[in-house]
Amino acid sequence: MVCxxxxxxxxxxxxxxxxxxxxxxxxxxxxxxPVELASEMGIQxxxxxxxxxxxxxxxxxxxxxxxxxxxxxxxxxxxxxxxPIHQGFRGIQEDAGRVPRSIANLLSPxxxxxxxxxxxxxxxxxxxxxx
Amino acid sequence: MANGPLEIKAISGxxxxxxxxxxxxxxxxxxxIDVTTCIGCKACEVACLEWNGYPFRETVFDNTxxxxxxxxxxxxxxxxxxxxxxxxxxxxxxxxxxxxxxCADPGCLRACPADGAIVQYSNGIVDFQQENCIxxxxxxxxxxxxxxxxxxxxxxxHKCTLCSDRVGAGLEPACIKACPTGCLHFGSKxxxxxxxxxxxxxxxxxxSHTNAGVYDPAGVGGTHVIYVLHDIEHPELYGGLPKNPTVxxxxxxxxGPLKWIGNLAMGLGIIGVATHYIRxxxxxxxxxxxxxxxx
Numbered sequence: 001m002v003c004x005x006x007x008x009x010x011x012x013x014x015x016x017x018x019x020x021x022x023x024x025x026x027x028x029x030x031x032x033x034p035v036e037l038a039s040e041m042g043i044q045x046x047x048x049x050x051x052x053x054x055x056x057x058x059x060x061x062x063x064x065x066x067x068x069x070x071x072x073x074x075x076x077x078x079x080x081x082x083x084p085i086h087q088g089f090r091g092i093q094e095d096a097g098r099v100p101r102s103i104a105n106l107l108s109p110x111x112x113x114x115x116x117x118x119x120x121x122x123x124x125x126x127x128x129x130x131x
Numbered sequence: 132m133a134n135g136p137l138e139i140k141a142i143s144g145x146x147x148x149x150x151x152x153x154x155x156x157x158x159x160x161x162x163x164i165d166v167t168t169c170i171g172c173k174a175c176e177v178a179c180l181e182w183n184g185y186p187f188r189e190t191v192f193d194n195t196x197x198x199x200x201x202x203x204x205x206x207x208x209x210x211x212x213x214x215x216x217x218x219x220x221x222x223x224x225x226x227x228x229x230x231x232x233x234c235a236d237p238g239c240l241r242a243c244p245a246d247g248a249i250v251q252y253s254n255g256i257v258d259f260q261q262e263n264c265i266x267x268x269x270x271x272x273x274x275x276x277x278x279x280x281x282x283x284x285x286x287x288x289h290k291c292t293l294c295s296d297r298v299g300a301g302l303e304p305a306c307i308k309a310c311p312t313g314c315l316h317f318g319s320k321x322x323x324x325x326x327x328x329x330x331x332x333x334x335x336x337x338x339s340h341t342n343a344g345v346y347d348p349a350g351v352g353g354t355h356v357i358y359v360l361h362d363i364e365h366p367e368l369y370g371g372l373p374k375n376p377t378v379x380x381x382x383x384x385x386x387g388p389l390k391w392i393g394n395l396a397m398g399l400g401i402i403g404v405a406t407h408y409i410r411x412x413x414x415x416x417x418x419x420x421x422x423x424x425x426x
Contacts, residue, residue, distance in 0.1 A: 009172035020187040021180070025173045025198050027190045045194025061192050066214045066222055 002080045003051065003126040005104050011084070017091030028099040029087035030063040033128070037079045038064040043130060050131035051083065053124060056106035059131050060087060060099070081128060083107070085121075139301065150303055158319035159255045160298055162307065163327055164228050165359040166369065167334060167343070168314040171196060171210050171226040178309030179208040179230075182294060202229065204280040207291040208306055211370030223361065227369040228306070228315070231278045231291035233257050236352030238378035239290075241386050242273030255320065255355040256295045261287040275351060275376035293355065323357060330359050350377040 007013070008026055016022035031049055043049060045064040050057055060083075071078045085104040093099045111120040142149055176198060180187065185205040190198055196212045208230045215223050237257045240249040248263040249270065259270075259279070266286035270279045279290045294304035302308075303317040316326060327345040334343035344363025347353050358372075366372040 009170055021177045024187045024190050025176065026196070028192045030192060046192065061194075063192075063194055066216060067224055069222075 001126050001128055002078060002123055003053070003083060003107065004080060004123055005083045005085050005108055005121045008084045008086060011086040014086060014088040014091075017086055017088065017093065020092065023092045026084075026086075028061065028093055029084050029104075030061045031058075031128070032063045032065050032068055032082035032084075034068045034070055034079055034081070035064055035066050036070050037081070037128075038062065041128070041130070048131045049128055051081070051107065051126050051128050053107040053109075053126045055109070056103075058083065058102040058104060058107050060102065081126070150308055159321075160293070160355060161255070161318065161320040161323040162233075162293065162304065162356045163316040163318075163323040163359070164356065165314045165316070165327075165330055166225065166227050167330075167340070167359060167361055168312050169210070169226045169228065170312055170314075171212060172311060173198060173210050174309040174311055175228060175306035175315065176206075176208050176210065178305040179291075180206070182297070182305035183207065183292075202278065202280055204282040204287075204289040206280075207231070207289070213368060213370050215368050225361075225369050227358070227372065229370060230306075230356065231257065231293070232276050232351070233291075233293055233355035234275075234351035235354065236378065238273035238275055238351065238382055239270035239279055240273075241378055242269040242382045244269060252295065254298070256293045256298065257355075258292050258295050259288060259290060261285075261289065264288055269382075273378060273382045275373055275378060277371075320353075320355065327357055327359050334359070334361070346372065348373075348376050350375050 010025040011017065011022055031051060033043060033049070038044070043062050043064065045062060047062050048059060049062045050059050052058075068080050068082055071080065083104045087099060087101075088094065088103055089101050091099075094101050105121070107124070107126065108119075108121045109124050112118060113120070139149055140152070183205075188206075193200070198209060199206065202209050208228065211227045211229050213225045213227075215225055217223070233256055235255065237249070237251060239259075240251055240257060243249045244267060245263055245265040248260055248265065249257065250260060251257050264287045266281070266288065268279075268281050268288060270288055271277075271281065279288045281288050294302070294306075297304055307315040307317045316323060318326075324345070324347070327347075331343045331345055334340045340361040342362045342364050344360060346358035346360050346363065346366055358366075358369075360366060360369065362368065366374050
């Protein structure tokens, strides 16, 4: 399973989860899961899932989507899941205990491109399971 | 425009075009929403709440990017997200800004029985005047777009005002000011129609959206909020935008012929009663015949 991390248009890094207006737009972070994988694993939209990499675990609700499609690489079916990074240690929802305090960047490797020093957050291996 | 509002022509140190330039109360105003360049950031939703002074609310995760399932009395503006797979298996993620369309022939105004509760300005804005609203919600059933929302506590109906307060002062609506991609435009109806047509041409010639078109439904006399859609043949894909919206026939019959038939019947009734009075005079109450002597 390949995992990628990204930002949302509604949030700015880890700042705006302290701002009611942004929190209202996207109240909590989620894991975007392809429809095919979700039906294979029996995951419904809104179910809590646990994503584990070699470095850490991350829990959030599942968002089942058609926007991420399974890929066929070298004859094998490979799924990709997407993780918005904005969930973090403190924020309106975190402080209220409504969302777990798990951090996406703990999952991703601390590896950078030696030339440009761009971190490698866009493709790494994880395991996903129902939590 | 000697007596018109002051219009700002230039602003110092301001990035981008002057807000509200070329808007005037003497024109038919129009909001153009180019859904092909919307990124779903919902900045317009926040701008709308802030300008109208409504509170932020607690929302819940619902397996979608959409803030809430539907508009609310204090939430005039909502981006609707829809994933659509066409017959060839191509996926498109459609985002549409949903708010009052400000119809030229507004069903809400037709249906409203309260004096002065709904007004239509000469520039095309349809505005609710809550102090005159009696809370009957006929406007809700009169609207082909399902926009007006009822506040149960105050018993008043609210909807997008197209920021009539801002437009009246020569500014553009708050949502347009907030839009970061320039997918929202505001100006005279003619200008916006031209701009929309230009954009549609561009889409048809340079992209695969050969069905692109302008949504300005004639069934409600045209609207003062128009869309550029990827696929004009299927507006319902964009979160239930009706293809041929019309004022419901019940409202048309009731406020049209039925109203006059009712008035006529009432008039004829009065004439009938008067004629009867003149012809036969007042009804005489006959003394009840007494049977036998009272004991």
